Amino acid sequence: MNIKMEGPDEFGNAAYADLFQKILTDLGKNRTVEEVRIVQRPADPVFIYSIRLRTKPERRLLSDVANLRDEPEGARLTINEEVYAPAILSLLWERYRRERVDQLTRYEVSVKNVPVSELESLEVFSGERVKNEIIDAIWRSLPEGMKARFNLTDDNVITILATEDKMTDDLKDEAREMHRSMRGGSDV
Amino acid sequence: MYEVLMYDGGVYRSDELYELIDDVGGVVINKSRSQQMLMVTMAIPGEEVPVLERFCHEIGGITKEVPLAGTEIAVVGPTLGRHHMPHPICDIAEQLRQLGAITVVMGLARGRGKERSQIMAEEKAIINEYDAAIFMLGNFKSCVESKKHLFDQIEKPVVLVTGAKPEGLDQDCEAIISGIGRKSERMRRPEERKKLDETAEATVQVVKDRRRVIEEDPLFVHPAEIKQLLEDIDAVSYNLRPAPIVLHLDGLRVKIPYKEHVKELEEIQIYGRRLGDVAEIKPSRISDSSTIIRILSRSEVEYKDQV
Numbered sequence: 001m002n003i004k005m006e007g008p009d010e011f012g013n014a015a016y017a018d019l020f021q022k023i024l025t026d027l028g029k030n031r032t033v034e035e036v037r038i039v040q041r042p043a044d045p046v047f048i049y050s051i052r053l054r055t056k057p058e059r060r061l062l063s064d065v066a067n068l069r070d071e072p073e074g075a076r077l078t079i080n081e082e083v084y085a086p087a088i089l090s091l092l093w094e095r096y097r098r099e100r101v102d103q104l105t106r107y108e109v110s111v112k113n114v115p116v117s118e119l120e121s122l123e124v125f126s127g128e129r130v131k132n133e134i135i136d137a138i139w140r141s142l143p144e145g146m147k148a149r150f151n152l153t154d155d156n157v158i159t160i161l162a163t164e165d166k167m168t169d170d171l172k173d174e175a176r177e178m179h180r181s182m183r184g185g186s187d188v
Numbered sequence: 189m190y191e192v193l194m195y196d197g198g199v200y201r202s203d204e205l206y207e208l209i210d211d212v213g214g215v216v217i218n219k220s221r222s223q224q225m226l227m228v229t230m231a232i233p234g235e236e237v238p239v240l241e242r243f244c245h246e247i248g249g250i251t252k253e254v255p256l257a258g259t260e261i262a263v264v265g266p267t268l269g270r271h272h273m274p275h276p277i278c279d280i281a282e283q284l285r286q287l288g289a290i291t292v293v294m295g296l297a298r299g300r301g302k303e304r305s306q307i308m309a310e311e312k313a314i315i316n317e318y319d320a321a322i323f324m325l326g327n328f329k330s331c332v333e334s335k336k337h338l339f340d341q342i343e344k345p346v347v348l349v350t351g352a353k354p355e356g357l358d359q360d361c362e363a364i365i366s367g368i369g370r371k372s373e374r375m376r377r378p379e380e381r382k383k384l385d386e387t388a389e390a391t392v393q394v395v396k397d398r399r400r401v402i403e404e405d406p407l408f409v410h411p412a413e414i415k416q417l418l419e420d421i422d423a424v425s426y427n428l429r430p431a432p433i434v435l436h437l438d439g440l441r442v443k444i445p446y447k448e449h450v451k452e453l454e455e456i457q458i459y460g461r462r463l464g465d466v467a468e469i470k471p472s473r474i475s476d477s478s479t480i481i482r483i484l485s486r487s488e489v490e491y492k493d494q495v
Contacts (some may be wrong), residue, residue, distance in 0.1 A: 009328050009329055009330070009352060010350055011327060011329065011352035011353075011369075012327045012329070012351065013354060015369050015370065016327065021368055021374060023372050026373070040328075042302065042328035042329075042330050043330045045302045045303075045331070053446050073333060133486075140270065140271070140372070141330075143271065143326065144271040144300040144301070145301020145304060145305065164302055164303055165303070
């Protein structure tokens, strides 16, 4: 991950680069982020965070991450990507209650009296969740008093402008320009 | 004159230790027990310190100097939000606790922001109840410099802890420690531990200076002596709070309601005088369940007698 800081306060720049990196590590999102650009002008005060993710976060269905088959007593799942196992179990427990969901082995799960057709299209992982977590990281990092905020989000770039004063058009234009450059020059 | 020591050791023969403290006219300020380990902070008459040290050694413990014992210090952050709490405010509070201070962590109600940060008169009054205040501010020089109003009217000594080193604030606080700022995790690395030590040293120095000022016009009675008398009051002895009496440099905080007990407190006899005549007793600004006793100096008592 590459972090680029811009601003007149050298100590603040170094401290916030370190802080943001630690917050991302804390959330387990270090590898999700490709590039971070942060503009800090504490005297104004204005803060702009622009983040490019490595890939566009994709929505994953149960049929994408597990093999499903019908058995006499219900559906049987074989989880292919273990990283989704906790999410699959939570989803099934919530929907069918624990009595009907049985984890047979590390990768095998059975769901009583449910056909495969009902499970196939369940959403295990929403792409929006990654973006929400990155936005959470930015909010944790931004100074607490910067309550006026302007957000720009698209496939894999998130930009947040925050200030304590009025949100002017000039500031919004600056954020849009930063967002455009993080997208590689294309408009939002 | 009383000296403050900390016993650090096992619980073995601790009953004898308490008896000895009592016999030499000392007082237990604080004790904390964790399984078989025991830490006792005590105020002992100066001439009896070697006796206590010898006994502590005999029962397998050690005695430590606790330069902040008998003080209550507030560590203040701009808010209680996760941007400012818990790190490094709690790390600083813990560091001071290890040196014997009772610490209180406090967040301001409207302290966030650069231009909008405020401190209320009520908050200032609360901070003024403590012996010293540590103000923890952020990473940006211009922000720190613009938040002078948070602490410049605090009557008690202030240690300012910041990220970037501010300019022009030397007259508004007793010490400035820079290089800490906002953190999202505990201060564990050697350079961070060093900064914590630096903060603790500055606080010790500030407390020493304050003690020296108090000694120029000594208090009518040492707070530890009043603590002994207060322990006989039923409301205090049955109090379930972990530290019902907290010593201050110039008095005490006793955690019993002011309205119900003010008369009883005023009538306590000390060196042939009513406590109400040699101390100022007032309700704490924090809550109705605490009372602040500020002991008057000898010259204040003499002046009062003449009037």
